[in-house]
Amino acid sequence: MEAAMDLMRRMPPASAETALNALLSLLPDHSLDLLSQVDLPLQVCMDKETLKEYILCEYNRDADSYRSPWSNKYDPPLEDGTVPSEEMRNLEIEANEVFSVYRDQYYEGGISSVYIWEDEDNGGFIACFLIKKDGKGTRGYMQIGSWDAIHVIQVGPEEEGAAHYCLNSTVMLSLTTDNKQSGTFNLSGSIRRQMSMTLAVADGHLVNMGKMIEEMEGKLRNSLDQVYFGKTREMVCTLRPPPEVLNMRLPDS
Numbered sequence: 001m002e003a004a005m006d007l008m009r010r011m012p013p014a015s016a017e018t019a020l021n022a023l024l025s026l027l028p029d030h031s032l033d034l035l036s037q038v039d040l041p042l043q044v045c046m047d048k049e050t051l052k053e054y055i056l057c058e059y060n061r062d063a064d065s066y067r068s069p070w071s072n073k074y075d076p077p078l079e080d081g082t083v084p085s086e087e088m089r090n091l092e093i094e095a096n097e098v099f100s101v102y103r104d105q106y107y108e109g110g111i112s113s114v115y116i117w118e119d120e121d122n123g124g125f126i127a128c129f130l131i132k133k134d135g136k137g138t139r140g141y142m143q144i145g146s147w148d149a150i151h152v153i154q155v156g157p158e159e160e161g162a163a164h165y166c167l168n169s170t171v172m173l174s175l176t177t178d179n180k181q182s183g184t185f186n187l188s189g190s191i192r193r194q195m196s197m198t199l200a201v202a203d204g205h206l207v208n209m210g211k212m213i214e215e216m217e218g219k220l221r222n223s224l225d226q227v228y229f230g231k232t233r234e235m236v237c238t239l240r241p242p243p244e245v246l247n248m249r250l251p252d253s
Contacts, residue, residue, distance in 0.1 A: 001030050012188040013041045013172040039170045042132045042148045044111055047071050055113040059128040069096050069113050084117050092116040095206055099129055107133045123157040129213055148172040151213050158201055167195045169216045189228055
């Protein structure tokens with residue numbers, strides 16, 4: 001299992017589903033662990049009732065159906081599908097509205113979904129915040145690009161006006177550029193981080209979760225810039241120095 005997870009951490013997002021299916025066939029006894037721990041690129045579906053798009057994941061799935069955060073109904077229809085309590089559902093509706101504004105301001109588009117359900121183990125609840133942004137030829141030489149962000153927050157029960165929040169975040173990035181000078185170039189990978197805080201709930205759980213996600217996404221963007229873009233730039237410039245660097249190395253005639 002440890003070797004399988006180590007392999008999945010090194011797979012590009014575009015090949016993650018194929019690799020996971022291969023591991024499931026090789027390790028059937030670890031199927032539940034693999035499905036719960038491996039993050040795949042997010043898929044999108046249309047809510048037929050509200051005509052709004054929503055994101056599919058393991059957290060809104062029951063059997064082979066997925067629950068929409070907009071209508072709270074499953075597609076395909078599922079009579080005994082699990083739904084949140086009235087309190088959690090009201091919080092889920094508010095979270096989807098607020099997170100849509102956050103997504104528009106930070107991502108200038110894309111799709112977001114929030115799912116919230118009770119945590120029977122510790123008496124609190126769990127919230128999953130999802131963002132998917134695709135881009136095709138929108139900036140520079142980018143031909144195809146995608147950003148998938150998964151934020152899962154476990155919220156403990158309130159004690160003396162405070163609650164403990166544990167955030168697990170995963171970002172999957174994939175970029176393909178194409179131009180005459182450099183040719184086709186593909187950069188993809190994923191990064192995962194965790195954050196825990198105990199915060200006062202005077203302003204509400206949604207405010208606290210929003211602040212944690214905003215801080216975490218800033219850290220993840222910086223890490224991606226340093227690890228993927230920074231190291232790639234260093235390698236490319238070493239192997240294929242820019243023309244201005246070559247000219248500086250040439251001796252004077």
